[in-house]
Amino acid sequence: MTSPAAQAAAPMLSFRSLVKKRGSFALGPVDVEFNVGVSALLGANGSGKTTFMQLAAGLIAPDSGSIEHSSRAENRTVSAAGFLPQDFSGPRRPRVRDYLRFIAWCRSGGGLRIRESDIDDALSAVDLADRADSRIGTLSGGMVKRLGIAQALLGDPGVIILDEPTVGLDPLQRQEIRILLQRLGEQKTVLVSTHLSEDVAATAKNVVALHGGHVVFSGSTRALAGDDAPGRPGAEAVERGLIALIEGRAAHA
Template identity: 75%
Template sequence: MLVATSLVKKRGEFVLGPVDVELDVGVSALLGANGAGKTTLMQLAAGLLRADGGSIECTAPRGAAGGVGYLPQDFAGPRRPRVRDYLRFVAWCRSGKGQQIREKDIDHALALVDLTERSASRIGSLSGGMVKRLGIAQALLGDPAVIILDEPTVGLDPIQRREIRGLLQRLGEDRSVLLSTHLSEDVASTADHVVALHAGRVVFTGSTRGLAGGSATGRPAAEAVERGLIALIEGRTAHA
């Protein structure tokens, strides 16, 4: 669904890449320390940055909708508009000759994130978890094949994080979901696949259980995921 081939992006002295990854249907976690290049890679995938070399493409099965939906880390939404009115505006901005996002599509996005009953509420009255769900709803408009979420659970309480994780798992059933996070619990409970970056380079790509060092079936423990990532970063740093 999301394929990067020899992807390179230069930002001042920092260089991301070359990156070669292929992410299919399911939830993939993008991991790495601050400054590893996670946001740069996500912005390239979302089409907000232009690559200096290589390519990154989104593909969809024949007959399915394509495109990319994106949730930035700092999404807050305007406070005064009502939830449905805001999504109507986003839908109008994204609609064109090739695609018309209609009221039923807004209804579907609201239902997916469990905000139907709050569709008439002003955004400023929503809780932090609801605002995150609204951000995911706007990313879902147009039924994109790939959803990119930058730190979707940051700043949320444990119950809100659990709700978002459940939503991510449902979304990953029929599309490619890429999320960046510093929370190993997010990775252990939702991600099927992991891409780990260090200093702009891919240092691991594979299953979540592979990163955690396990071979049994089922989801690994959050502590094992964290140990695996730290070992990768410390190993790279030691040989730098």
């Protein structure tokens, strides 16, 4: 029997020799693992981030290799992964709880049953319990993003995949989302795609950087930043580290 310590250390999301081709572009082969905590996916436009996120969320299938979700392997009554697309907005007229009920109904089946109490838990997790009866169209931009995260939490997935969760938000709303990501990362594997080095510095323990469809870095945020100061590395150090990686890769090519 696997010990609790070994279970805690086991990766929740693993890419094994994964390759995905889209026209003339190819992602991979990719071999990376994600454990409990917040990890950031970085890279310039065209690096393969969108393809990577869609593969992780199960929206598209790899051409070769595999993706493993240990949460699904251990318990088939939970979702493998929850996903927040970058352009999430939600319909305006439905009430928050009714919308989540519809999403829960869509996802229930095949051994997975999402109950009313699961909806309550998702709303509480994103601090929207007091807006359960509000129409989505009355929510602020930050609340809508939190609703998007709530729908990703339905089914209690061990892996949460968020594509640009703070884009378009004001500084206070971004801070609310960052605090939420840190909280979720205490128990779940949270993979965040972002262009904002401030988000990485504030929330991510680890980073995977892509360039031209290849993983050019996979490790701690501190290692990417090369920051020896105590505490979290700053946003400028994260940005410098990423730029140095990309420029070094381009020079090598």
